[in-house]
Amino acid sequence: MLDILNYSFMVRALLAGSIIALTIPIIGSFLVARRYSLITDSLAHFSLAGVGVGLLIGVEPVFAALPITVAGAVTIEYLRQKRDISGESSLAIMMSAGLAIAVVLASLSSGSRSDFNSFLFGSITTTSWNDIILLAATALISIIIVLFNYKALLHIAFDEDSARIYGYKVNLINYLLATITAIIVVLSLRIVGGLLISALLTIPIITAARISNSFLQTIILAIILAVLAVIIGLVAAFYIGMPAGGAIVIISLLIFVISLAIKK
Amino acid sequence: MSKYNKETSKTSKQLLNANNNLLKINNLNVTIGGNIILRNISFEVKKGEFIGLIGPNGAGKSTLLKTILGLIPTATDTVENNIKNNIGYVPQKGSTKNQQIPMSVAEIIGLATNDKAKAQSALNDVDATNLKNRKFNELSGGQQQRVLIAKSLASDASLLILDEPTTGIDEKSQDIFFDILKSLTKRGIAIIIVSHDVDTVLNLVTRVIHLNQKILYDGPPSEFRVAKHLSSYTGKQHILLQHHHMENA
Numbered sequence: 001m002l003d004i005l006n007y008s009f010m011v012r013a014l015l016a017g018s019i020i021a022l023t024i025p026i027i028g029s030f031l032v033a034r035r036y037s038l039i040t041d042s043l044a045h046f047s048l049a050g051v052g053v054g055l056l057i058g059v060e061p062v063f064a065a066l067p068i069t070v071a072g073a074v075t076i077e078y079l080r081q082k083r084d085i086s087g088e089s090s091l092a093i094m095m096s097a098g099l100a101i102a103v104v105l106a107s108l109s110s111g112s113r114s115d116f117n118s119f120l121f122g123s124i125t126t127t128s129w130n131d132i133i134l135l136a137a138t139a140l141i142s143i144i145i146v147l148f149n150y151k152a153l154l155h156i157a158f159d160e161d162s163a164r165i166y167g168y169k170v171n172l173i174n175y176l177l178a179t180i181t182a183i184i185v186v187l188s189l190r191i192v193g194g195l196l197i198s199a200l201l202t203i204p205i206i207t208a209a210r211i212s213n214s215f216l217q218t219i220i221l222a223i224i225l226a227v228l229a230v231i232i233g234l235v236a237a238f239y240i241g242m243p244a245g246g247a248i249v250i251i252s253l254l255i256f257v258i259s260l261a262i263k264k
Numbered sequence: 265m266s267k268y269n270k271e272t273s274k275t276s277k278q279l280l281n282a283n284n285n286l287l288k289i290n291n292l293n294v295t296i297g298g299n300i301i302l303r304n305i306s307f308e309v310k311k312g313e314f315i316g317l318i319g320p321n322g323a324g325k326s327t328l329l330k331t332i333l334g335l336i337p338t339a340t341d342t343v344e345n346n347i348k349n350n351i352g353y354v355p356q357k358g359s360t361k362n363q364q365i366p367m368s369v370a371e372i373i374g375l376a377t378n379d380k381a382k383a384q385s386a387l388n389d390v391d392a393t394n395l396k397n398r399k400f401n402e403l404s405g406g407q408q409q410r411v412l413i414a415k416s417l418a419s420d421a422s423l424l425i426l427d428e429p430t431t432g433i434d435e436k437s438q439d440i441f442f443d444i445l446k447s448l449t450k451r452g453i454a455i456i457i458v459s460h461d462v463d464t465v466l467n468l469v470t471r472v473i474h475l476n477q478k479i480l481y482d483g484p485p486s487e488f489r490v491a492k493h494l495s496s497y498t499g500k501q502h503i504l505l506q507h508h509h510m511e512n513a
Contacts, residue, residue: 032364032365033364034364154367154371155375157367161335161353162353162355162375164334164335165351166376166419205365206364209364209365209366212365213398213399214366214367214370214371214399215366215367215368218366
């Protein structure tokens, strides 16, 4: 197995994947707890529209996707808080809109179709050291923000009204969580792909939640499971020759199925 | 807020302290979407009072609770809250159920305090020490209510608001629950309990507030029973209760 470490692209892939696997459960737990994990899917689709813009105007797709996805996250949260449209409907609208815009823009751009496909399904093996530095820095900042607001986020996950009574600025914290989610989604695009990111977010957390006794335990176990899925998935992809993003998600699913069998 | 207003507010809070008052509602009116939900609501809550808030569906009970809790904004000085951040709220069963991710009882009490001794003592007060490491969503309805009260106690609540706390809880658990509530009022904690189960409330509380947009009755349960009993013969419940309220005011 160790011979894959002789390939620097695999070392970078393992590093980038592990950073994402470490970060996503920390943020994702608070989304799943509020039955809001679909926001990741919507944002991932919306970020593809940003990728389309980047490809069209010749800007690095990730940098074009970042502001567009953050704007999408803020809009989704705004609609949810206004309650004119249900949270579920606003997610569905943003998801369809994002993908439709992405497909149209990608077809108009002169870039090759494989550029767009790499954001759809991920292309972890093309990760550069610059990508890793950017990802690590953003992940670190996101984790610090979440840890700093851990008690407030936990209280909101338990009961939003109760959190308000305790004096937390619930709306502001919800916007903050949506923004961080958007940033992490965009940076994970190239690695696991827009279509698979929500699977990596949801499956390890749901698996961990089935066998944990507390919220903190769930986060820690979900991190371990996500890192495991990334490492096993990448190794399998390398030796069997299949797409890394898909392999990572399939391993996550296998672990989930095993957890179902262990604890019925 | 002007300096004058601040001073006025301070004076009224000092008065609240002097009278053992935790909360004072002054002529509260709430209109939502053009519909009047609450009209001319005024009452005070003193230390150790056990109040039953009753009324039909749509009477404005939840709106009143949300106003007291600060979840619905009101005109300045309508709600004089002497115990800011010290109101404990136990929501209707269901609002905290079916969690996707488990939370332990210790984690839930930890939301209210970082002090482990205080958390332990709060659990002890509601006879729930043995539940500390259990998952909240695997507890029975009665156990969940006790944990939520412990959460309030851990944050030094001097007023507890319980919204339909006995829904779906068996009689034996209800009795344990009510004994705990009574012991809390003896310690000076005020309780407002909202319930559809009027008979249970009347046997439990020391004061009844009958609400239907406005306060129809505010007084001891014994007199409310008489008023209710008489009304079944005269059919003049509304007038009688209003009259009683005016006498009380």
